């Protein structure tokens with residue numbers, strides 16, 4: 001068995017003539033919190049979309065837990081334990097925090113009309129299990145006081161915590177976080193970081209996280225992978241990434257710089 005939970009082999013994605021991801025190869029070791037950084041437009045989100053089954057690859061392949069998952073749709077990957085969060089959180093605004101989490105697990109018996117008519121007790125029992133799990137997740141994330149609040153009323157940071165919470169409703173193995181820390185205030189960012197570390201240590205989640213905040217990356221990630229123009233430019237420690245000439249150049253060339261707060 002490989003110690004890598006994820007292997008990307010020579011992956012490419014073209015949008016018309018534009019190569020958003022271009023001959024990208026990388027490996028993510030099981031048990032790590034691996035960071036992915038890179039200038040705007042370097043293909044990070046597209047890479048996640050390809051891995052998580054939200055986009056079809058133009059060429060190349062993806063191996064997850066020693067299984068070829070290239071172009072497998074998102075809902076199938078979800079049941080294999082490969083989950084992702086989105087750069088823009090998408091909660092159900094008119095449902096409470098608790099209800100949002102209870103929406104996550106698929107294949108609930110209550111969704112089948114036949115069960116609703118003939119096995120109401122089965123549905124009730126299942127709903128209770130899911131509710132208990134959702135409450136556990138809410139407590140884990142310190143969102144207890146917001147349990148019955150409409151998700152649409154949460155702050156940006158609290159919505160990001162809820163996004164993370166959705167990954168905890170199932171037995172996740174690999175979670176892809178796309179800028180989960182962006183726009184989150186310092187205090188909540190700390191909570192978010194603590195929750196990620198706790199999930200990594202206590203529940204064995206492997207994380208792969210795109211982030212622009214080098215402080216946040218530095219605190220959580222080892223190693224960090226730097227993308228530029230659709231492929232991997234650098235892999236190593238955050239400290240070495242900050243010093244690497246090619247990395248600095250790739251940021252400067254795009255007129256952006258490595259954010260260090």
Ligand SMILES: Nc1ncnc2c1ncn2[C@@H]1O[C@H](COP(=O)(O)OP(=O)(O)OP(=O)(O)O)[C@@H](O)[C@H]1O
Pocket residue numbers: 015018019020038039040041042043044045046047087
């Ligand atoms: N659906 C799409 N159709 C056409 N072009 C796209 C599409 N999605 C992404 N692109 C282009 O692909 C390139 C990579 O975009 P991507 O969103 O993957 O970058 P990113 O590294 O996540 O950037 P950011 O840090 O700003 O989030 C960009 O030039 C972008 O404009």
Ligand SMILES: [Mg+2]
Pocket residue numbers: 044045046087
């Ligand atoms: Mg992006």
